[in-house]
Amino acid sequence: MSADVTVKRDVIGSDFGPQLVQGSGLDERDGGPELVQLLTPEGERLEHPSFSFGEGLSADEEAEKIRGFYRDMVLTRRIDVEATALQRHGELGIWAQLLGQEAAQIGSGRALRTQDYVFPTYREHGVAWCRGVDPLRLLGLFRGVDQGSWDPNENNFGLYTIVIGAQTLHATGYAMGVQRDGAVGTGDPERDAAVVAYFGDGASSQGDVNEAFIFAASYNAPVVFFCQNNQWAISEPIERQSRIPLYQRALGFGFPGVRVDGNDVLATYAVTQAALERARDGQGPTFVEAYTYRMGAHTTTDDPTRYRLSSDVEHWKLKDPIQRVKVYLTRNGLMDQDFADSVDAEAEELGEKLRDGCRAMPDPHILDVFDKVFAEQTEELASQKAGYSDYLDTFEPEHAGEGRAGAETASGGAR
Amino acid sequence: MTKMTLAKSLNAGLRKAMEDDPKVLIMGEDVGKLGGVFRITDGLQKDFGEDRVIDSPLAESGIIGTAVGLAMRGYRPVCEIQFDGFVYPAYDQIVSQVAKLHFRSQGKVPMPMVIRIPFGGGIGAVEHHSESPEAQFAHTPGLKVVACSNPVDGYWMIQQAIAHDDPVIFLEPKRQYHADKAEIDEAATPDPLFASRVVRAGEDLTLLSYGPMVKVCLASAEAAATENRSIEVIDLRTLSPLDMGPVLDSVRRTGRAIVAHEAHTNLGMGAELAARITEECFYSLEAPVIRVGGFDTPYPPARVEEEWLPDLDRVMDAVDRSFAF
Ligand SMILES: Cc1ncc(C[n+]2csc(CCOP(=O)(O)OP(=O)(O)O)c2C)c(N)n1
Ligand SMILES: [Mg+2]
Numbered sequence: 001m002s003a004d005v006t007v008k009r010d011v012i013g014s015d016f017g018p019q020l021v022q023g024s025g026l027d028e029r030d031g032g033p034e035l036v037q038l039l040t041p042e043g044e045r046l047e048h049p050s051f052s053f054g055e056g057l058s059a060d061e062e063a064e065k066i067r068g069f070y071r072d073m074v075l076t077r078r079i080d081v082e083a084t085a086l087q088r089h090g091e092l093g094i095w096a097q098l099l100g101q102e103a104a105q106i107g108s109g110r111a112l113r114t115q116d117y118v119f120p121t122y123r124e125h126g127v128a129w130c131r132g133v134d135p136l137r138l139l140g141l142f143r144g145v146d147q148g149s150w151d152p153n154e155n156n157f158g159l160y161t162i163v164i165g166a167q168t169l170h171a172t173g174y175a176m177g178v179q180r181d182g183a184v185g186t187g188d189p190e191r192d193a194a195v196v197a198y199f200g201d202g203a204s205s206q207g208d209v210n211e212a213f214i215f216a217a218s219y220n221a222p223v224v225f226f227c228q229n230n231q232w233a234i235s236e237p238i239e240r241q242s243r244i245p246l247y248q249r250a251l252g253f254g255f256p257g258v259r260v261d262g263n264d265v266l267a268t269y270a271v272t273q274a275a276l277e278r279a280r281d282g283q284g285p286t287f288v289e290a291y292t293y294r295m296g297a298h299t300t301t302d303d304p305t306r307y308r309l310s311s312d313v314e315h316w317k318l319k320d321p322i323q324r325v326k327v328y329l330t331r332n333g334l335m336d337q338d339f340a341d342s343v344d345a346e347a348e349e350l351g352e353k354l355r356d357g358c359r360a361m362p363d364p365h366i367l368d369v370f371d372k373v374f375a376e377q378t379e380e381l382a383s384q385k386a387g388y389s390d391y392l393d394t395f396e397p398e399h400a401g402e403g404r405a406g407a408e409t410a411s412g413g414a415r
Numbered sequence: 416m417t418k419m420t421l422a423k424s425l426n427a428g429l430r431k432a433m434e435d436d437p438k439v440l441i442m443g444e445d446v447g448k449l450g451g452v453f454r455i456t457d458g459l460q461k462d463f464g465e466d467r468v469i470d471s472p473l474a475e476s477g478i479i480g481t482a483v484g485l486a487m488r489g490y491r492p493v494c495e496i497q498f499d500g501f502v503y504p505a506y507d508q509i510v511s512q513v514a515k516l517h518f519r520s521q522g523k524v525p526m527p528m529v530i531r532i533p534f535g536g537g538i539g540a541v542e543h544h545s546e547s548p549e550a551q552f553a554h555t556p557g558l559k560v561v562a563c564s565n566p567v568d569g570y571w572m573i574q575q576a577i578a579h580d581d582p583v584i585f586l587e588p589k590r591q592y593h594a595d596k597a598e599i600d601e602a603a604t605p606d607p608l609f610a611s612r613v614v615r616a617g618e619d620l621t622l623l624s625y626g627p628m629v630k631v632c633l634a635s636a637e638a639a640a641t642e643n644r645s646i647e648v649i650d651l652r653t654l655s656p657l658d659m660g661p662v663l664d665s666v667r668r669t670g671r672a673i674v675a676h677e678a679h680t681n682l683g684m685g686a687e688l689a690a691r692i693t694e695e696c697f698y699s700l701e702a703p704v705i706r707v708g709g710f711d712t713p714y715p716p717a718r719v720e721e722e723w724l725p726d727l728d729r730v731m732d733a734v735d736r737s738f739a740f
Contacts, residue, residue, distance in 0.1 A: 093539045093717055122541075144717025147542050162543050163501065164473055205472035207504065233473050235449035241472050307448040366722040369715045380681075384710055391732060 029315075031291040032245065036271055037261040041319045043327030045266075051274060053266040063334040069110065069265045070329060071343045073102040073322045076126040078347040079135045082354045083125075083142065087300040091358050092142040096123045100263070100295030103321030104228050106130060107268025108196065108290070111276055115183070115193040117156040119171035123228075124160075124198050131157040135350070136357040145361050164199075165206030168225065171197030172212045175221035175279070184222045185282025194279035195223045196272075202233025204249070205241045213253040213285075222279035224272065225250075225287045228262060230294035235307040250287035262290030263321040293319070366392075416600050422592040424566035424599055425455050428573035429493065431601075433463050439577055440485060442469040442478055443495030443531075452497055453533060453592055475505035482528050483512050491527045493577055498589075499534040500543025506551075513582045514557030526582045529573070533589035534562075535627040535677050536724055539717045546714050547626075547678035552584045553655040553687075560655040561608060562586040564629035566597040568652065571605035579608060586654075588627035595630075611658040613665065617647035620671040620737060623662060623688060625651040628675045628725065635730040644734065654684055662688070663695050670701035671737045675730055680708035702740035705733045 031037075038046050038053050054062040080098050087095040098105065101123070109130025112118065118127055125138055133150050140146040141160055148159035161167040175195040178184060183193045203209050204227060216223050229246055231238050242249070250257025260271040268290055275286035293316040297304050329335035370385035371377065419427065433439045441456055441463075447470035450457030460468035471478045475496060482492035496502045502509070509530065516524045536545030553560045559581050563569045569587070576583040606612060614629065615636050624632045629650045636646035647665050651657070666672045672692050674685035685706035692704050707725045715723045 094541060141541055141716075144539060144541070144720075146716050162541060163504075202473035205474045205477065207474060207476050233444075234452070235445045235447070236470050236473070240470055301452075306450075363718045364716055366715070366719045369712050369719060369723065370710065373712050381711060388710070391729075394732075395728075 031259060031261060034245065034247070034259050035261050035291060036258060036267050037264050038267040038270060039264045039324055039328060041263070041324050043324045043331060045328070048267075048270075051260075051267065051270040053270045063329070066266070066325060066329060067335055067339060069103075069106055069269070070322070070325045070335070071346070072106040072110065072126070072129060073265065073325065074343050074347055075350055076102050076106060076129050077322065078350055079125055079129065079138070079354065082351045083139060084296075084300060086139070086355065086358050087142070092139060092300075093144045095142050095300045097294075097296035097299070098123050098125050100293050100316065100321070101228055101230060101290075102126055103265035103325075104262035104268050104290035104292050107265040108226055108272040108288070111269050111272040112196065113189070113193070113276075113280075115156070115191070116276065117158070117171075117174055117178075117193065117195045118198065119158045119167040119174070119196065120160055120198045121164075121167065121200060121203070122160040122162050123200075127198065128155075128157055131155040133157050136354060136361075139354065139358050140361065143358065143361060145364055165203040165208040165212075168197040168199055168203070168209045168212035169215070171195045171223050171225075172216045172221050172285075175216065175223035175285075176219055178222055179219065184280055192280035193222065194276040195221075196226050196276070197223060198226050198228065200233060201227060201229040201231065201238050201241055201246060202236065203227075204246055210253075213250070213255075213287075216285040217254040220282070220284035222282070223285045224275045224279055225285060226272065226290065227287065228290045228292055230262075230292050232294050232298065232304075232308070234298045234302065235304075237308075245289065247287055247289035253287075255285045255287065257287035257289065259289045259291050262292030263316075263319045263324070265321060265325060292321075416598050418596040419566050419570070419599050420593050420596050421563070421566045421569045421587070422453060422455055424570040424597075425563075425573055425587065426457055426459070427599070428570040429456065429459060429577075430462075431570075432493070432574045432577040433459065433467065435574075436491060436577075437467075438489060439491045439493060440467050440469060441493050441495065442471050442482060444471055444473055444478075444497050446470060446495050451495055453589065455531070455533075455587075455592075456495065475501055475503075476508050479505040479508040479513060479530065483508065483516065483526065486526050486528050487524060491529075491577055493529045493531060496530060496532045498540075498544045499532055499546040499548055502530075502532055502548060505530075509552070509558070509582075509584075510555050514555050517581065518557055525580050527577075527580045528582045529576045529579075529585050530582070531573075531585045531587060533592070534586045535588050535590060536714060536720050537590040537627065539720070541717070542714065545717075545720065547676065547709065549584075549586055549626075549654055549676075550678055550683045553684060558582055558584055558655065559609070559653075560584040560586065561653045562588070562626040563652070564588060564591065564626055564650050566595070567599055568650075570599050570601075572608055572652070575605065575608035583608075586626055590627050591630065606652075609653040609656055609658055611649055611651045611653060611661045613647060613661055614650045615646070615648040617645040617669065619645045619669055620647070620673065620734060621662070621665040621669045622646050622648045622673050622675065622730070622734075623651060624648070624675040625654060625684075626677070628677060631725070631727055632675055632730060635727050635734070638727060638731060639734055644738070646734070651684075657688070657691065659691055659695065662692065666692055667696050667699045670699055672700075672704045673707060673730065673733045673737060674704065675707040675725055675733075677709050677724055679711050680706050681711045683708055702737045705737055707733045 083095045105126030109127040152158045247257035247259040446456040447460040622632045689704035
């Protein structure tokens with residue numbers, strides 16, 4: 001570690017409050033008493049002793065920012081709805097919906113600075129949006145034309161990671177690199193960087209994730225573990241993964257954890273910002289549990305009616321992350337019909353762009369598959385490619401796509 | 416007798432095994448209420464309870480590692496790995512623990528465990544959902560590896576694997592799960608688990624495969640018949656140990672052999688079979704043993720998987736090459 005990185009040992013930051021609070025009073029299903037909430041489902045602003053939104057902003061600036069969140073969330077939901085429809089129409093093989101998790105993703109995504117780096121799962125479409133990744137690019141993986149076509153280093157947004165939990169270690173390692181580059185704790189807001197690992201409640205059971213906690217704690221790495229506890233890992237409820245609120249696990253690893261209302265964009269923003277600030281400042285990792293709910297199916301191939309009650313979904317519908325912002329803005333005269341209409345129009349446009357763009361996505365070419373395996377191509381692979389190319393040439397162009405036994409072969413895969 | 420898909424026959428086989436032996440447990444992600452993402456364990460938790468059909472936390476190493484302990488305590492765990500590409504978090508437990516305990520304990524700690532893995536591609540899935548990791552396990556001493564290819568085998572082989580006292584990696588061709596139905600005769604006497612089987616008799620060439628490629632090979636043999644080539648197709652069924660008897664008998668008669676699998680070709684099952692055939696019946700061979708397999712790249716995006724996977728045309732091309740020799 002470079003000498004100018006100060007490793008601060010006061011890892012239990014006061015902002016992150018008392019730990020291991022036993023649930024009392026408030027319904028556990030709604031997050032319990034530890035839940036940080038700044039905007040209620042009814043659209044009322046709340047004060048919190050440790051976290052606040054809008055400090056240092058004028059009233060206008062603050063309203064502007066909240067309107068921005070509203071726009072982000074509406075557009076993110078549109079990406080999700082559109083992609084879901086594209087899957088239904090056979091244009092995507094599968095889609096992982098984020099419905100209900102917009103605030104968790106936009107709140108945390110908007111708290112990032114350009115130099116911060118994100119390691120997502122496969123559901124962080126809203127964070128991708130905040131990072132400026134073209135939403136069309138997100139569709140490629142799900143359409144089956146690529147395995148992530150964006151350049152992770154262009155937007156500091158890693159590739160989607162399907163193997164549960166693996167990215168948390170990558171995030172930690174990346175953060176260790178940031179540390180070694182002296183890009184923490186300098187006090188320069190343009191320089192100090194944090195890394196965010198996104199993962200789910202299910203992922204919290206994986207060895208990799210727990211090892212990431214250990215490494216991050218051990219080296220005081222500038223990483224924020226952002227867990228979207230959407231209550232489900234496919235069909236398994238959170239109780240299968242944890243007997244205590246997830247954020248409380250952090251204490252055992254030696255860094256603070258906090259549970260934030262993941263359907264409250266203001267609170268998610270405030271808490272993530274504070275956690276990022278700690279990391280950038282050299283105070284080490286934080287666990288943020290965004291308490292939310294997966295409103296849709298796990299993916300478009302899942303059928304949640306097999307394992308959960310629709311009354312739970314109804315309960316959470318009342319906590320919709322977009323609705324509460326809309327109510328707040330409208331009730332306080334901070335958003336007029338024109339603004340709402342313009343966002344809707346933008347969403348329409350985005351939807352159309354996704355529909356057209358998705359259908360126009362070119363299929364990959366099989367021969368290109370051989371070229372990106374290594375930085376330094378091997379002769380073996382080059383000759384496999386050449387051999388396959390020669391083989392493909394033996395099919396006369398007008399019969400390409402047909403094959404020897406005609407189109408109807410039993411392989412299920414005849415060209 | 417009932418007609419069943421592979422998915423249903425595996426379910427029926429698991430049910431039978433659980434009825435026959437109260438020590439049989441099922442564990443895995445989403446195997447309970449959901450019945451697994453492919454519904455192979457459908458209804459089992461309802462009928463056998465949560466103690467015997469265990470929804471595990473999301474941790475593959477945890478599934479296999481705890482199964483080791485359960486096996487030591489006298490249970491017979493049947494672990495489901497959700498998709499081929501997710502077995503690797505458990506790879507350490509499988510290779511270093513499951514595979515070695517019998518050996519290290521000099522037989523005092525048997526490992527009667529089945530690890531079910533849906534494998535292979537062709538279902539249009541995203542990455543990590545279409546892989547064929549069989550060689551990684553077949554290369555590991557201490558593990559037995561089998562692959563079923565059809566509903567009848569699914570029904571019997573899963574029961575035999577569960578009753579077997581060594582750890583069995585049980586590969587299920589996921590694209591066949593809901594493909595074809597076959598009559599299951601519960602009163603029949605099944606072939607032994609570790610036995611290969613001639614599934615189509617022929618005289619001119621021996622085509623060896625397993626799992627999802629058996630169907631492709633049968634179709635290839637059918638197509639070749641129209642060109643007056645008589646191809647014998649063998650469903651290997653067991654990959655470790657290999658059952659070389661039927662293979663060598665066949666190749667001694669036909670003089671030609673092709674091995675087809677979806678897995679990467681280099682250092683795959685085909686390489687081992689080619690070596691053994693060459694060692695055992697060199698003088699019967701009219702042509703070198705040819706391998707037809709996936710290319711040595713990571714599994715590609717779904718939109719090109721049909722071109723990446725060996726299909727009827729590539730098998731037929733290999734047949735041509737063998738005869739041209
Ligand atoms: C190592 C591994 N095992 C299993 C899977 C299959 N799988 C995909 S998503 C998922 C559940 C994930 O739940 P969670 O971490 O809560 O994230 P969420 O999907 O709810 O966003 C599982 C089991 C996988 N992708 N990777
Ligand atoms: Mg979840």
